[in-house]
Amino acid sequence: MSEVSTAASSLGEAAALPGGHSVGLDVGGTKVLGVLLGPDGAIEGSVKLPTVRGPQGVVSSAAQAVRSLTDAAGLAPAALAGLGLGVPGLVDPESGSVMHAVNLGIEGEPFGLAHELSALFGGIPVDVDNDLNVAALGASHAMGPDGQDLAFLALGTGLAAGIVLGGQLRRGVSGAAGEIGHIPINPEGPLCACGQRGCVETYASGTALSARWPSRFGRPAPAELFEAAAAGDSEALRIRDEFAAAVASAVRILELTVDVRHVVLGGGVTGLGQPLLDVVRSALVAQSSTSPFLSSLELEKRVSLAPSDVPVAAVGAAIAGRRKVS
Ligand SMILES: [Zn+2]
Numbered sequence: 180m181s182e183v184s185t186a187a188s189s190l191g192e193a194a195a196l197p198g199g200h201s202v203g204l205d206v207g208g209t210k211v212l213g214v215l216l217g218p219d220g221a222i223e224g225s226v227k228l229p230t231v232r233g234p235q236g237v238v239s240s241a242a243q244a245v246r247s248l249t250d251a252a253g254l255a256p257a258a259l260a261g262l263g264l265g266v267p268g269l270v271d272p273e274s275g276s277v278m279h280a281v282n283l284g285i286e287g288e289p290f291g292l293a294h295e296l297s298a299l300f301g302g303i304p305v306d307v308d309n310d311l312n313v314a315a316l317g318a319s320h321a322m323g324p325d326g327q328d329l330a331f332l333a334l335g336t337g338l339a340a341g342i343v344l345g346g347q348l349r350r351g352v353s354g355a356a357g358e359i360g361h362i363p364i365n366p367e368g369p370l371c372a373c374g375q376r377g378c379v380e381t382y383a384s385g386t387a388l389s390a391r392w393p394s395r396f397g398r399p400a401p402a403e404l405f406e407a408a409a410a411g412d413s414e415a416l417r418i419r420d421e422f423a424a425a426v427a428s429a430v431r432i433l434e435l436t437v438d439v440r441h442v443v444l445g446g447g448v449t450g451l452g453q454p455l456l457d458v459v460r461s462a463l464v465a466q467s468s469t470s471p472f473l474s475s476l477e478l479e480k481r482v483s484l485a486p487s488d489v490p491v492a493a494v495g496a497a498i499a500g501r502r503k504v505s
Pocket of ligand 1: 360378
């Protein structure tokens with residue numbers, strides 16, 4: 180049931196990484212996306228297979244993905260320099276335990292995912308992290324030396340950023356670094372799931388956008404909204420521009436906090452492509468228009484879309500796995 184590809188693809192000026200091959204897995208609620216990264220940081224193989232839910236289901240899905248990739252390359256899993264996994268949930272990156280990942284069916288007791296997989300493959304280093312953090316690492320890697328200071332801003336169900344500074348992930352003492360979706364920007368705004376009012380996330384997430392412009396024709400709500408706006412629908416234009424302004428606010432918050440070279444937009448909403456980037460850039464220019472200080476930062480030039488041809492979360496997981504000291 181898996182699709183394996185061994186076609187090598189270049190990541191451009193991939194930064195040099197410490198020895199050997201590594202595997203990275205982006206473990207989602209429905210599928211596992213895996214890559215085999217070569218010693219030079221290039222993608223040497225990829226695989227996609229369905230996720231089996233529950234702790235043992237996730238272990239077996241991950242193990243199957245690893246074996247598919249190593250078999251196709253003629254490698255033994257135990258010879259890997261490392262294995263990394265990005266999961267949608269709360270993770271203790273030190274121990275590699277998953278505390279809570281509702282989409283994977285892992286709840287209740289912390290589950291030692293890294294430990295189980297390492298034992299299965301002869302004790303290789305295994306890193307387990309949040310999918311947003313590994314996506315930030317992968318985006319940084321894909322940009323080469325220019326990507327050492329970067330934020331990966333995911334516009335999905337919620338809104339949050341993974342932050343890479345000097346090539347290293349910045350998690351913060353409680354793992355909350357980059358949780359900018361919960362910065363309130365309007366004290367009178369709607370109640371947020373976090374218990375505060377008017378959080379950025381209530382304006383700038385995919386969920387917020389779909390709530391304001393529900394899908395009418397069975398296609399993704401953001402696509403329908405942007406098409407209606409492009410066709411001149413005044414209500415769609417207003418909602419689109421308010422959304423763009425909120426995303427621009429999130430970019431501004433990130434830049435004024437960590438001043439990174441790149442803010443890379445990722446997550447489901449970025450399926451919109453260039454039209455999304457255009458309106459966010461316009462909103463950044465508009466927000467800077469009264470401020471020579473903000474204008475001097477040229478924020479509109481620092482924002483970009485995640486590469487559509489690189490599975491950044493899987494690549495970042497492979498890098499994290501290789502860096503892991505067991
Ligand atoms: Zn909130």
